[in-house]
Amino acid sequence: MKKLIALLLASLSLAGAAHASSGGIEWDKFPKEKMSDMASLQNGAKLFVNYCLNCHAAAYMRYNRMRDIGLSDADIKSNLLFAADKVGETMKVSLDPKDAKAWFGANPPDLSVIARSRADGAKGSGADYLYTYMRSFYRDDTKATGWNNMAFPSVAMPHVMWELQGQRAAKFEEVPDPHDHEKKTHVFAGYQQLTPGTLNERQYDEAVADLVAYLQWMGEPAQGQRFQLGVIVLIFLGFLTVFAWRLNASYWKDVK
Amino acid sequence: MAEFKEAPAGASMGVKTMTWLENRFPTAFDAYKVHMSEYYAPKNFNWWYIFGSLALLVLVIQIVTGIFLVMHYKPDAGLAFASVEYIMRDVPWGWLIRYMHSTGASAFFIVVYLHMFRGLIYGSYRKPRELVWIFGCAIFLCLMAEAFMGYLLPWGQMSYWGAQVIINLFAAIPLVGDELSTLIRGDFVVGDATLNRFFSFHVIAVPLVLLGLVVAHLLALHDVGSNNPDGVEIKKGPKDAQGRPLDGVPFHPFYTVHDIYAVCLFLMVFTAILFFAPEFGGYFLEYNNFIPADPLKTPPHIAPVWYFTPFYSMLRATTSDFMPFLWAFLGVVGVMTVRRSASLPSMLKVSYWGLLAVLFFLFDVHGVVLGWMGVKIPATMHGLDAKFWGVVVMGGSVLIMAFLPWLDDSPVKSIRYRPDWHLYVYVVFVVFFLILGYLGVQPPSAGGTLVSQVGTLFYFGFFLVMPWWSRLGTPKPVPDRVTFHAH
DSSP states (O other): OOHHHHHHHHHHHHHHHHHHHSSSSSOOOOOGGGGOOOHHHHHHHHHHHIITTTTTEEEEEEHHHHHGTTOHHHHHHHHTSSSSTTSSSEEOOOHHHHHHHHHHSOOOOOTTTHHHTTTTTTTBOOOHHHHHHHTOEEEEEHHHHHHHSSSSTSSSSSOTTTHHHHEEEEEEEEESSSSSSEEEEEEEEEEEEEEEEEHHHHHHHHHHHHHHHHHHHHHHHHHHHHHHHHHHHHHHHHHHHHHHHHHHHHTTTTOO | OOOOOOOOOOHHHHHHHHHHHHHHHHHHHHHHIIIIIEEETTTTTTTGGGHHHHHHHHHHHHHHHHHHHHHHHHOOOOHHHHHHHHHTSSSHHHHHHHHHHHHHHHHHHHHHHHHHHHHHHHTSSTTTTHHHHHHHHHHHHHHHHHHHHHTTOOHHHHHHHHHHEEEEHHTTTTTTHHHHHHHHTSSSSSOHHHHHHHHIIIIIIHHHHHHHHHHHHHHHHHHOOOOTTTTOOOOOGOOOSSSTTTTTEIIIIIHHHHHHHHHHHHHHHHHHHHOOOTTTTTTSSSSGGSSBTTOOOOOOOOOOOOOGGGHHHHHHHOOOOTHHHHHHHHHHHHHHHHHHHTSSSSSHHHHHHHHHHHHHHHHHHHHHHHTTTTTOOOOOGSSOOHHHHHHHHHHHHHGGGGGGHHHHSSSSSGGSSSSSHHHHHHHHHHHHHHHHHHHSSSSSOOOHHHHHHHHHHHHHHHHHHHHHHTTTTOOOOOOOOOOOOOO
């Protein structure tokens, strides 16, 4: 029996390990407090329409939904409405999918629910992934775009925010393979800044965090309302439960 | 027809209305008495007995939210995914309705699994409640069909590829498999035709059958009366002057107030998940399903939703390496059956050995043995491959539950009066069921497959060897009346 349990545990941990090692680097933690910071969400929206919304659409998201992150229709119209005429429209792009396929080798995915789709139970949330991904680009001349990414190796997307971050190269070291001492493996050993960006490293991380906060919010614009309503419903049910508990007790006290 | 009643002179408006109604629709009033106010349920129910009512509640939640979802959902491969996001964003309270429905689907299975387990440990399936149990098994089958077809509708990657994998299983059936799977899909791959027919089945056909079965389940239950944690029949116990069992209480109001209390507690958990973790870590709403279905891009790991995974694990466990163990298992159980049935006519025994010989061929025992010896035979001489047996194992693991009333030979119904070690058999059964469920969510691994193979043999052993193990040991004395401690 003990052997069986040991075998069980071993296999469960193996199964878990297999799940965790499904490609790419470990993900950094997205700073969740950004989600309750309206200025961050608005800055994220600005970065989104300026940098992402040229190739990527967010076809299920209406511009005027950004009222929920504290923007007025006038704000949206004058600052964020480049690709559409009316604030009630959804965030579509005019990029032809055929051109996209020819230029990048892949269609840029719609970003409406991207933050929800990229989570991985073993590695972190979708926001963690996006936060890591947008900060993991490096120069790689072997790729068609001249860019590569540690979180998504051989990604078709070039580094769109490179002017902000500057150009970086990835350093790799040859280390002995822990499983086979005869062999060497290629291990990532940090980045090397090649040219400076307009933002320093901390500022760039902040900007990416803002952008990811926006993407996370856009994945489910009702999430704030969901939390608030949840608290009210639970408080109500709490009272109702006490009432139901006493009602039940008063009926059953006579049953002998 | 019942006699026409007169409301007493000077009766209130309410009494007059009720009398008027009762004279014109006595069936409704009789039904209220039979099923509510004069349905005597044992007074010693414990908390295990709330899951039936909760299942009914979740059924109502699913139907009502489903009605509203259908108002906005588009069953069209080109529009389905977008229409779900439209519900989540643009339909007023659409997100709430959708989360109620998606959380409700998982809640339904949690509640139903607990409800079934209650029946299992207290022997609620035994005489005279065999039909109640069989209707319940049919409800469970319907629920699986309903959940499977409903899961295609959001038209995400998991919807698409999950359906693709499961429908392909039907192709493993010999002779008609390919045609059958094409018939189910309505196309050669999962596509718009599949989505439309699944929508139709999900919103009309299966719910109709499900509702009919629920009615049959309840009517049959109320005919034979409820079991209870002691497994003692209250109808056989002492009765009062009116012939009402002393150990029963009228369902209404006693169990209605009980259930209201339970419903409140259930709703606290349900709404906590709904409002604070509707994806439930990717188990209730899978992350991959937020990517629109793409027939050209197979996800690296396709797993069904958690409630199917124990059965899916058993399917995956049936590899060609596992087949000899399955034969050995079947052989051992077969020998035991024949030994036990000493009184059976020899005709049956002969046909049993005949059946085993047919299975021997179908299982491809000869193919494997000849393969070991290095002898090759033409493909048509082989029996059926492991994939087919995997489908049989998965289907069998669900259907075998329906035979429980005839497998359990214990002299007592309830776990309370069984030998102590019987409890551990149930515990190991549940542990294996949970492990199988866990492994079904994970990508396949060598260790995981081995554990799920052991789990599969234990699962079937639990049922098939039940006629023996349930008789072993000395049961404790069963009381004449239910044990009840006043609140």
